[in-house]
Every structure is written in structure tokens, then in C-alpha cells.
Amino acid sequence: MFNTMYFLLLALSFSIIFLFNLFRTKQSNNNRSNTTARLRLPPGPKGLPLIGNLHEFEPTQPHLWLYRLSKKYGPLMRLKFGCRPAIVISSARVAKLALKNNDLAFSGRPSLISFQKYSYDGRDITLSSYNETWREMRKLSLMHLFSVKQVVSFRPIRKDEVSTMIQEMNEKSGSSQVINLSRAAFFLTNRIISRAGFGKKYDEMGKRRFDKCLKEAQELGVAFFFGDYFPSLGWIDNLTGMKSRLDNNCRDLDNIYQETIDDHLDPNRPESMRGDILDLLIQLKHKQQASPVPVEWENVKGILMNVFIAGTDTSASLIVWVMTALIKKPEVMKKAQEEVRNALGNKGTVDEDDIPNLTYLKAIIKEALRLFPPTPLSVPRETIQKCTVDGYEIPEKTMVYVNVHAIGLDPEYWENPTEFSPDRFLNSTIDYRGHDFGLLPFGSGRRGCPGINFGIATVELALANLLYSFDWELPSGMKKEDIDMEMSPGITSHKKNDLCLLAKRYEYNN
Template sequence: MVVYHFSAALSLIIVIVLIALRRLNRRDDGKLRRPPGPPGLPIIGNMLQFDPSNVHICLSNLSKKYGPLVFMKFPSAPMIVISSARLAKEALKDNDLAFSSRPSSYSLAKLSYNNLDIIFSPYNDYWRDMRKMIVHRLFTPEQVNNFRHAREDEVSLMIKEISQQANSNGVVNLSKAAMSFASNVTSRVTLGKRFDEIGSRKTRFEKLLNEIQAIKLLLFVGDYYPVLGWIDRLSGKISRVDKVVKDMDTLFQQLIDEHLSPNRPHYMDGDFLDILFQFREQQSSSVPFDWDNIKALLMNLFLAATDPTAAIITWVMTALIKKSSTLKKVQEEIRGHVGNKGIVDEDDINKLPYLKAVVKETLRFYPPSPLLPRATTVRCNLDGYEIEPNTMVMVNVWDIGRDPEYWDNPNEFLPERFLTSNIDFKGHDYGLIPFGSGRRRCPGYSLGVTQVELALANLLYSFDWKLPHGVRQEDIDIETEPGAIVHKKNALLLMVERYIV
């Protein structure tokens, strides 16, 4: 009974303090011209209107009601949602510096070894230094070309594996094949060996990647009310994150130890991990660079390269199988150019404009990262409204790709729109920003797109894809799994009716 009264009294004190703080905050809020948005509740603000399982759709629905710039209030900080190309340009180009940071959370801080990475870390001197090193050493055109053999080799292996499946039962799990290809390419580029060669750790690593994506979606009370952080510990969320981070650190340490072995095979020389070792040995940056820095960047490389690549390949094939005329047109282009060569190499890709248009249209219609999270660094003005520093920002790339002010027939899958347009995904055309824009644009997007285009060209060249017996085009669903990277919820199962060996 004493414990009950003590807990009740403590909860009452906490509520009173939070209400007092909220009222203090109101004094400043009243002076600001806020964007429109849904009314919130005392203390929790708009948390009940925020659906973490399908965030981009949830925010899109709010934008339809309140406009392309929506204001929402959360206990820890205000948030704005940007859902038009015009406002994305104003924020990410005209106010690039002001919108250059990231929202913080317990799980992201732990995954990034206390903000030592370049994806989740806030905007500061350390982040600028790290990003500069990564861009100038890892993702140069020379480095992208250095791994051409690995990409082409993995494509050949994927085609052989699909042929074997086709000989067995004719049904291919495209989602699984895409993930296997993406994992193996990422592993070879980063570690110098195939993901499949990690052995028994492969299953561990697959589970680890899935768990990392899951904990990124967790809502922590302590992120909103630091004084109530003990609730996250009681609920088991803290221990869940800590276990994932410990497992990740153990695996990364094993991979680093293998790389440091003097008996390692020569084919591992020159991979990304080798370059990260050079960063540590040379200490060429203005900030210390040690093992935790390497592990944080390893986490970035695996998360940013594996999931998006697999998701894009799956969504392209989903879009094509749902629209047979487009599938036929892109296959005719590829086969007409390549002829009887037997495989599409990277020299062929730039001569396939319709294939490139299909990839662009998929990035518009099914962006792998439907939301770009940002945080403001200073007070600024957006569309005539005042935005405070430390405001969370969600740029709804999914919604922007359907912006009727920017796109004709935005709800139709029409690759032809890009055949007569110079619009690209490099971050300068704000109706198509799947990889971000400005300072926070993904530094490795060119490497990712290169392997996506190569894989798709060979899948479409080598096989004729059909729906399984009894399945119609309208039966192919486009439901998504919750996550920062949006995967197709149900695996894409297709039949190979004819294939070239």
C-alpha cells in the first residue's frame, strides 16, 4: 500500500512538472506563426495521430487535410511534415544548413556508437569531417569501378541460382533472390568476401539486420520525457536494444579480427574495411578515429547498401509484373541491344534509356526510404512560417513523388515520363529525392543504383517472367512492411517460363 501511494504521488509530481514546463513553452509558442496542423492533447500533443507502423501514409493523410506543410507537437519537440516538391526545395536547398541535422533517439544513438556514424549523427564538425572522408575515399567513381567485377560476378551467380530454381519447380522467390544478391555484393565490397561465405554467422547476421530495423521503430518514453525513461527499462525496450548492439559489436569485432589476420586471403585487399583501417592508421581527420568509429561506419554500410538495393529490385519487378506492356517494352530494349552476348555488362547500361526510366519511375512511385528525417539547427522561415531550432522534420518523399503540382498523372506508373525529361534522382530535382538532397544526401547512391540497374538488366534479359498459375495482375499486392526501408510485405513469387543460359 505504501509503495502504491508513493508511485501515485511520484506520478502526480511528474505530471505537474510536465504541465508547468508545457505552459512555460507556450509563452514562446504564442509568438510564433505556426504551420497548420491537427489539434493535440495536453502533455502528449499529437502522439495519438502518429502511426509508427505506416508513417508515410499516416503523414500523407494529414497533409491532404492540412496542406503540404503540417505542424505537429510532440512532448520532446515540435515536428513539421513537408509533402510538396516546392517546400522540399525551400527547405533542403534554400535552407540547407538550417535543415541539416538529424532527430535523436535512444536506439539510434546506441546503434551509432554514440553518434559516430554519418547516417544518424547530428550535424557538427565530426559529422562533416567523417562525411568528407567517406565521399573522397569510399564512394569516388574510381572506387565504384574497382568493384565492377564483384557486381558482375554476383549477377552471374544470381542468374545461375534462379535457373536452378526454375528447373526445380518454375517458381522463384524474387524478394529472397534480391536480398541475397544485395547482401553478397555489400559483403564483397565491404569485407572482401561473399555474405554466404560468412558461414554459420550468416543466419545470425540476417536476424541481426531484421532486429536492427525493428528497434529503429521503437518509441521510447525517455526520448519524449527523460524523467520517465525508467519506463523503457521496465518494459524491456532498453535491454532489447542493448542486446542487439552487443550482438552487432561482437560480430563486427570478429570480422575486424579476421581482416587483421596476416594470413587472410589477398582477395580481401582493397575493400572498404581496408580503407577504414587506413583512416585509423593515418589519423588524417581532425577528430580521433578508432575501432568504434569503424564499427559505426560498418553499420552504416550494411544498412544503407543491403536493404535499399533489395527493396528497389523487388519493387521494380513488382511494378513490371503488374504492367505487362512496360515489362515487354523494357525486355525488348535490353535484348535488342545485347543480342546473343549471354549477359548484360555495365558498359551496356548507359545504352538502355528505357531501363533507366523504369528505375527512376520506381524510385518515384515506390521510394525505398519514403521519409527523410531531419532536424533544424537554427530558427528559420519556411513558406512564411517560423520554424524553431531542434524541430523534427519529416520530408515525405513518398508524397512528393505523387505531388500533382510537379507530376502529370502522378498516380500512374509511367516510365515514359522520363524519356523526354532531364529529371534525375541526384538531389537537384525536388520532385524526385529518394536519396535525399543537400548536405545529407546519401553519399553512396551511385554505387547502389549501379548494382540495381545491372541486376535488373540481367534479370529481364535472361528470363521471361510470368505470374504463378491462377494469380492475376490485380492480385499482386503492394502492402509494405513497417520500417525505415519499405519492403514488400509479402514475397514476390514469380514463374520463369523461358530463360537464357
């Protein structure tokens, strides 16, 4: 219904403004054609006048649509979305040429409506464009918020919340109740983020409001806004209600941030709020007041948004996809369980000191990141200067999509790319930190994810305890072939249907 309305409004609007823009467009096209003739642009599907390739766009699974197109047009492909030119990178080789050899040129972010709103007009780390303020915020975050030392300081929180999850599952396993692993992973990551980020327990954050805001933000983050691609038609976003939805969601999020900030500024605040991410941000704000790039409250809220939205969904998604892959490959799960149980004996629980010894578990996580990256289509970048990639010229202000899903299936980089085979990472130096361009779940270079250590620590500890504590089975009457691998729409690649399994407590004292 909404798609039909969009295109009816779009057709009407084009009819009204067509004559007005005709002469200007023709003159602009003449100038552009002279310039384009001198450029060697990447290949791509031919679009329609004015709207380009928007009519072909598949919003529910864009990474799959772009992957299919890349099979025809190549690993460096050109598209046009309204007034915005775009390229798509779909192979490890081209990713290296672009993101390593031209890291600076590809370090921008497009000024999209939702990006601007969620980032407080470019005051965060993830969505703001490349400038002096962004460089300072990223440096401070890497040094003070997401450093290895700081991630280690949150170990007690991770241990406590993972133990709580295992205890809850143990109660259900004793009565043979089906365990919804999707919900368990979601609650686990939210509880950890609530305590490490805001110094509050998940229930104290008002979890229903918390969850509702997060779900709405995930949907709006990939929603279509006319103003992004047709600036003169931005008023349509008001008519369709999209602008109102975005404003309401941002207002609700801002209320959460402000309430939590007020709690932290209270001199009688609880001890749990000392040393959390928000507390560190407030300290940085005071210390950087006289700096050429001071930390403002908008920067604090923008970074809280990064922690709140990016820090919860991605880790939960990865935990679920790993368990989904393992239940479909029992021999791999058995090997992983043998590793962790042999390493721990009758210790009873896995802590983070045990993780370095679990090489097969680490290989499983890498393989899951390759096949099921939490963000299969990276947050779009934008070129901040003209550059050349693989012999093609990429103009400034070109939107850039890195298809992480396609790169993980690149047959030139991976042998048997569609097969889930963690053994490929044993005795391999390939890692997910952005230096190996066939595995880019967290990006690379200047735009690499600063919270990678925090997220991976949660995933490793949770999975190690799930595999150590329980033997996992499918519910009665279900076969592994019945488990679907569909993804729900959104920024993060959540499994569309919840993963529900039976757990049998492992008797490690035997």
C-alpha cells in the same frame, strides 16, 4: 498487447508525476506562450496535453498516416510527439524551400535512443548530428569509400554475384519451379555487401546471424522508446524490454564488426580483404591518426553499420518493387526487354558497360523510386537553428520528417501521379540525386545518401540481367490483379508478401 501495456504504464506514470510537474509545466507554458505568440507556426492537428499527437501515430505505415494528414493541414505541417515538436514536409515546393534554401538549418539529427546506440554515440555518417566530426567522416567517405572510382572497383564483385543469381534462377526455370524474387534480391545484395564491405563471402559471415541482426535492427530503428519523447519516463523502456532488445542487437552487431576487424588486422588475411570498404577504413584510421579529427574504431564501426544496414535492404527493396510493377504492367516489361535484348543481341549477359545505353530501364528505375521509395519516410532530421519556410517560423530543435512517399505523389509536380508510367522520364532531366525536389529517394544536400552510386549500380545490373535472361510469368491460376502492393513495417519499404514468379529462359541465340 504491447500498445495497451505502453499506455497503461504511461497513464500510471503521468498520474505519479503530474503533481510534481504541474507548477513547473504551468510556469514553462506561460513563458512559452509569450514566445509562441510571436511565432507564426505551421498548421497541424491539435494534440492532447503532454502526449501531443502520439496517440494518433500509426507505427506500421507512418508515411501513409502523415500523407493523409497533409491532405487536411497542408504540405508543411506541425505535430507534437511528447516533448518533441516536429514538422512534416509533403510537397516538392516546400521541400525545396526547406532543404535547398535552408540546407544548413535542416542538417541535424535528433538524439534518439536507437540512433545513439547504432551510431556509437554519433560516430557514423547517417545517424549522427551535424558537427565537425560528422563533416570530416562524410568528406572521407565521399572521397575514399563511395567515390565513382571506388564503386567501379567493385564491378567484378557485382558481375560475379549477379551471374550467380542468374545461374541459380536458370536451374529453377528449367524445371518450372517458382522463383522467390524477394529472397533472391535479398541474398544478392547481402552477398555483394559482404564481399565489397567486409571482404568475406555471405556464407562466411554466418548468414543466419547476419540476417537475424539485420531484421532486428530494421524493426528497432523505428520502434517506440519512451525515453525519446518523455525523458523522465525512460525507465519504462527497461520494463518493457525494449532497452534490452536494443542493447542485445547492438552487442551482436558489434561482435560481427569486431570479428571482421580482427580478421582484417591479421597479417595473413586473404587477398579478398584487400581494398574492401573495411580495409579502406582501417587505412584511413592510420592516416588520420594525427588529424584534428582522427578516425577512431567507433567511427569505423559506425560506418560499417551504415553499409551493413542501409546498403543491403534498400537495393533489394527497389529490385523487388520494380519487378512487381513490371509484372502488373506487361506492356512496360515487354518494352524494357526489347530494349535490353536489342542492345545486347546474343551477347548472353549484361555487364556495366551496357547500362548507359538502356535509357528505358533507367526511366523504369526512376519511376519506381518515385512510387516505391526504399525509405518512404526519410530518417528524421532536426533543425540546428531557427529558420523560416514558406512564411512559417521553424524553431531550433524541431524534428523534421520529409515524406518522400507524399512528394512522389505531389500533383503540383507530377502529372497523373498515381500511375506507373516510366515514359514520363524519357527526354526528361529529372533525376534522383537530390537536385530535383519532386524525387528525393536518397535525400538532398548535406544529408544526401553518400552510397547512392554503389546502390544504383547493383540495382541496374541486376534488373538488366533479369529482363534480358528470362521471360517472367505469374504462377498458374494467378492474375496480375492478385498481386498485393502492401508494405511491411520498418525503415525500408519491403513488399509485405514475397514476389514469386515463373521464369522462362530467353533463347538469345535464335
